[in-house]
Amino acid sequence: MASPTPALNATVANVTQRIRERSAERRALYESRMADQHQRGVHRGELSCGNLAHGFAACGSEDKNRLKMMNSANLGIISSYNDMLSAHQPLETFPATIKEAARAMGSTAQFAGGVPAMCDGVTQGQPGMELSLFSRDVIAMATAVGLSHNMFDAALYLGVCDKIVPGLFIAAARFGHLPAMFVPAGPMPSGLPNKEKARIRQLFAEGKASREDLLEAESASYHSPGTCTFYGTANSNQLMMEMMGLHLPGTSFVNPGTGMREALTRYATEQTIRNTEAGGDYRPFYKQIDERAIVNAVVGLLASGGSTNHTLHLVAMAAAAGITLTWEDFTDLSAVTPSLMQVYPNGQADINHFQAAGGMAYLFRELIGAGLIHADIPTVFGTDMTAYTQEPFLEDGKLVWREGASASLDTDVLRGVADPFAPTGGLTVLEGNLGRGVIKVSAVAEEHRLVEAPVRIFEDQNEMKAAFESGDLDRDVIVVVRFQGPKANGMPELHKLTPYLGVLQDRGYKVALVTDGRMSGASGKVPAAIHMSPEALDGGPLAKLKDGDIVRLDANAGTLETRVDAHTWADRVKHVAELDHYHVGLGRELFGGFRHLAMRGEEGAGVFGGFEADDLARQAGQIHDEDA
Structure with missing residues (x-):
């Protein structure tokens, strides 16, 4: 007999309840619309003969016959495959595997459409980065186009990286009458240790390593098909999908090109068919994902020290499902969520080390045992979340699940609730007369969490690089990079600044970053107040700052304020930037x-x-x- 699920933590329960109450009207309207769409027809039965003939004209005779019969399932495949980017390249073979598995179940699968997938690692510091955040919404729209043919009883979403999974999730929510399964590709095997990669980056920033040295280090780190192995937005995506029950248990961090990866993709297909009306256990997205699942995602993100980008993405993802999530929810949940993972940039290990230490099964065991997540939500696996303490194994070629690790195998990487790396999730809201932003402190040492210094203002990250090289920043300084918000230039990541800021901190200076742009899923050891809202172009107070103004950033107190006297500050005119070049x-x-x-x-x-x-x-x- 299974042991009873522990009582839910009071703060988690309270935050969930206030999200439910705050969202009640819009969530009810969302559910009503999804139920109406289901009633009007979730598959090809609504199509005329001419419509249907167009829909299966390219299929083989066996698939055509099954598509004519309305009692078998037809799965729509949406994929972010391209062969330039390592994270997406493994997805090339997935559609064939899915189609084969569907036919073995007496059903069909069709490739409904591809979505763009760009890599912030390639575009970092380049003009293309200014399209990055908006690509999330393009992906959602491209997915909607792919699924608009109404040929499908369920959808399989194949994606991995930064904006791709949030975009797919937003679209899945708007097609919430369809069962949804998210199918990852997995991380690449481990390469050059992260500590060594970071060391060479800083040496290059100081002019002490050549570009050839830097390229060799980067190539040894990002070296094969699969997701990057540091714990940025891409791997945070995978963890959150599993925390919401949209992945199979234990599927997030299995390397591509392995027998286990293929077996999981086949099983995902089979399980999705079982989750359709034709399969007899109809599990539409809109009945699976509610405020409890969103809270689980936030708690998982916080416990793992995940990407700051999700203070944007999760808000947008929740909204697509009729749920209003706020930054206060992140802050309050962070206060009761212990830090259980240290994967680069929060530590030196990579995501493969996390997987080997106990992985998701152990993380689930600890969070459920502490009452920090909702264990009673429905999942694509056909169970509640308690089954996610299991992990997959192959027995004579057959996929089975067994109970996962009951203890961490490496407490430098993964710990339990009783002995966390830190008592809180390390993410908080900063608020003051400069607006509101967020800061991730899980990788910031305690002595660097309070910085009070004159500001040096930039309106382009390349200007900051030039100031660093000239020695103008060799002092206590708060670097302000403004006019980097979504209205100004698409809110690019400014991770290119990380090595320069890190060098200044290592030289003994008190350093911080304040920006209305993004930093990255790889936010690191320098305190960074990011996503400042409202942005400078939208009336935000960052536009009033001048070089030399004193600013105080206190991550522990959650404050960010200029020390300019109130009268002068009130009278100061906002600077207007020239942005045409963006x-x-x-x-x-x-x-x-x-x-x-x-x-x-x-x-x-x-x-x-x-x-x-x-x-x-x-x-x-x-x-x-x-x-x-």
């Missing part, structure tokens, strides 16, 4: 509409508005169509 070249001119529509970082920095929230406001007369 808006043309490499396709950036195509995204003018996105920049115009972009919401604030605190609202998810998306372009879709508030979904049901806007509709409810319109019904109440608070928004008129001419204002939308």
Whole structure:
């Protein structure tokens, strides 16, 4: 007999309840719309003969016959495959595997559409990075186009990296009447140790290593098909999908090109068919993902020291499912969520070391045992979350699940709730007369969490690089990089600044970064107040700062303030930046509409508005169509 599930932590319960109450009207409207879509038809039975003939014209005779019969399932495959980027290259073979597994079940699968997948590692510090965040919403729209043919009883979402999974999730929510299964590709095997890679990056920043040395180190780190092995946004995506029960148990961090990876992809297909109406256990996305699943994702992110990008993405993802998530929810959950993982940049290990130390099964065991996540939510596996303390194994070629590790095999990488790396999740909101932002402190040493210093202002990250090389930053300094928000230039990551800031800190200076842009899933040892909202272009107070103003960042107190006296500050005029150079070249001119529509970082920095929230406001007369 299974042991009873521990009582839910009081703060987790309270935050969940307030999200439920805050979201009640928009969530009810969302569920009503999904139920209506289900009632109108979730598959090809709604199509005319002409529609249907177009829909299966390219299929073989066996698949055509099954598609004519309305009692078998047809799965739609959405994939981010391309062969330039290591994380997505393994997905090339997945559709064939899925189709074969579906046929063995008496069903069919069709490749519904591909979505773009860009890599922030390639575009870091380049103009293309300014399209990165908006690519999330493009992916959601491209997925909607792929699924719009109404040929499908369920969907398999094949994606891995930074904006891809959030974009796929947003689309899955808007097609919430369909069962959904997220199918990852897995991380590449371990390469050059992260500590050595970071050392060479800093040496290059100081001019003490050549570009050839740097390229050799980077190539030895990112060296084969699969996701990057540090714990950035891509691997945070995978952890969160599993925390919400949208992955099979233990599937997030299995390397590509292995028998286990293929077996999991086959099983994902089979299980998705079982989750359809034709399969007899209808599990649509909208009945699976609610505020409890979103809270699980936040807690998992915090316990693992995950990417700051998800303070944007999770807000937008939740909104797509009719749920209002706020930064206060992150902060309050962080206060009761212990830090259980140390994977680079929070430590020196990589995600493969985490997997070997006990992986997701152990993490689930600890979080469920402490009452920190909702164990009672439905999952794609056909169970509640308690089954996720298991991990997959191959027995004579057959996939089976057994109970996972009951103790960490490496406490330098993974720990239990009784002996965490830190008592909190290391993510908090900063607030003061410079606006609101977020900061990740899980990799920031205690002595660096309070910085009070004059500011040096930049409006382009390349200007900061030049100032560093000239020695202008060899002092206590708070670097402000403004006009980097979604309306200004698409909110690029500024991770290119990390080595320079790290060098200054290593030289003994008190250093911090403040920006209305993003830092990265790899936010590291330098305190960084990011996603400042409202952004400088949108009336934000960062536009009032001048070089030399004293600013105090206190990560422990959750404050960020300028020391300029109140009267002077109130009278100061906001600076207006020249931004035209951000808006043309490499396709950036195509995204003018996105920049115009972009919401604030605190609202998810998306372009879709508030979904049901806007509709409810319109019904109440608070928004008129001419204002939308």
